[in-house]
Amino acid sequence: MSYHQPVMLQECLEGLQLREGGVYVDLTFGGGGHSRAILSALCGGRLFGFDQDDDARKQAEHIDDTRFQFVQANFRYLKRYLKLYGVQQVDGILADLGVSSHQLDEAERGFSTRFNAVLDMRMDQQGSLTAKEVLNTYSEKDLHRLLGQFGEVRNARTLAGALVAARTNQPFEQIDELKAVVNRFAPKGKEYKYQAQVFQALRIEVNDELRALEEALEQSAEVLAEGGRLVVMSYHSLEDRLVKNFMAKGKFRGEMEKDFYGNMIRPLVPVTRKPVEAGEEEIATNSRARSAKLRIAEKV
Structure with missing residues (x-):
C-alpha cells in the first residue's frame, strides 16, 4: 500500500461481483493493491495482472499465490496474452487508469x-x-x-x-x-x-495511452463471459469519455448503432448511469481520489 494507495478499493470489488472459481484480470497492476484485494476476496479462481512497468513486475514478485499470474505487457495486448495462457473468457476485468503514486x-x-x-x-x-x-x-x-x-x-x-x-x-x-x-x-x-x-x-x-485504452476496452468486451463485469476508473475527461461512450454505445464516437428491429447494438450495458465517485473521507486521505470516476458495465 505504501507503493500505491488504491482508489475506491471496496467499490471496485463490489463492481466486479466476484464469482467463486472465476477468472479475473487487473489491467493496471501497479503496486498490486487492487490485485491483492481481489485475491483475498476470491474463492479459488485465477487472476492475471498486466503492467508494462518494470517496477510493477518487482512488486508482483512479492505475491506468493498460485492463482496469480503477472504479465509484463501493455494492456492493449490483453487477448494475445490470455490466449497464450489458454484463457478464452474471463469473469471480470478491472482497470485503474493513469499514473500510479509510485511513478509520480x-x-x-x-x-x-x-x-x-x-x-x-x-x-x-x-x-x-x-x-x-x-x-x-x-x-x-x-x-x-x-x-x-x-x-x-x-x-x-x-x-x-x-x-x-x-x-x-x-x-x-x-x-x-x-x-x-x-x-x-x-x-x-x-x-x-x-x-x-x-x-x-x-x-x-x-x-500512446488513448489508442491503447480503446484497444483494451474493445478486447475486454470480447473476452468477458456473459454476465461478466468491466470496471474502469479514470482520472481525466479524455479517458472517461472513451469509457463512457464504449460502455453506453459500444463505440467511442458517433451515435449508437441499432439493428433492423431497433435494438441497440452494444456488447456491454452500463450498471450505473452516473460514475461512482470517492467519498470525502477517502479524498481527505488520498488526494488522487478527488478526480476519480468509476464506471461499471456488464456483458450482455
Whole structure:
C-alpha cells in the first residue's frame, strides 16, 4: 500500500461481483493493491495482472499465490496474452487508469512537475519515445495538436510556437527547462494546473495511452463471459469519455448503432448511469481520489 494507495478499493470489488472459481484480470497492476484485494476476496479462481512497468513486475514478485499470474505487457495486448495462457473468457476485468503514486514520486521517471529530472515519461522503460524527443523533434503543428487534444491547453498554438523557438537555442533536457517556458503562458494563480495539462499531453503522446485504452476496452468486451463485469476508473475527461461512450454505445464516437428491429447494438450495458465517485473521507486521505470516476458495465 505504501507503493500505491488504491482508489475506491471496496467499490471496485463490489463492481466486479466476484464469482467463486472465476477468472479475473487487473489491467493496471501497479503496486498490486487492487490485485491483492481481489485475491483475498476470491474463492479459488485465477487472476492475471498486466503492467508494462518494470517496477510493477518487482512488486508482483512479492505475491506468493498460485492463482496469480503477472504479465509484463501493455494492456492493449490483453487477448494475445490470455490466449497464450489458454484463457478464452474471463469473469471480470478491472482497470485503474493513469499514473500510479509510485511513478509520480520517482523523480527520475519524469512524470511529476514537483521534481527536476530528465524529460522521460515512459511507462514502459524499454520504449524508445520520450518526452524529451517529442519536445525536440515534433513539428510546431504536431505540438499544437497534442497540447490541444491531449492536454486541452487553451493557448496550445502559442505555447507550441514558444517551445519550438526555445529549443532552437537549446534543446530541452530537464523538466525545469520546460517549466520555464510553460510558466510564461500559464494563467496567474493556475500555474500548477497548466503545467499538469502540458505534462498530461506529453505523457499521453509518449505512451500512446488513448489508442491503447480503446484497444483494451474493445478486447475486454470480447473476452468477458456473459454476465461478466468491466470496471474502469479514470482520472481525466479524455479517458472517461472513451469509457463512457464504449460502455453506453459500444463505440467511442458517433451515435449508437441499432439493428433492423431497433435494438441497440452494444456488447456491454452500463450498471450505473452516473460514475461512482470517492467519498470525502477517502479524498481527505488520498488526494488522487478527488478526480476519480468509476464506471461499471456488464456483458450482455
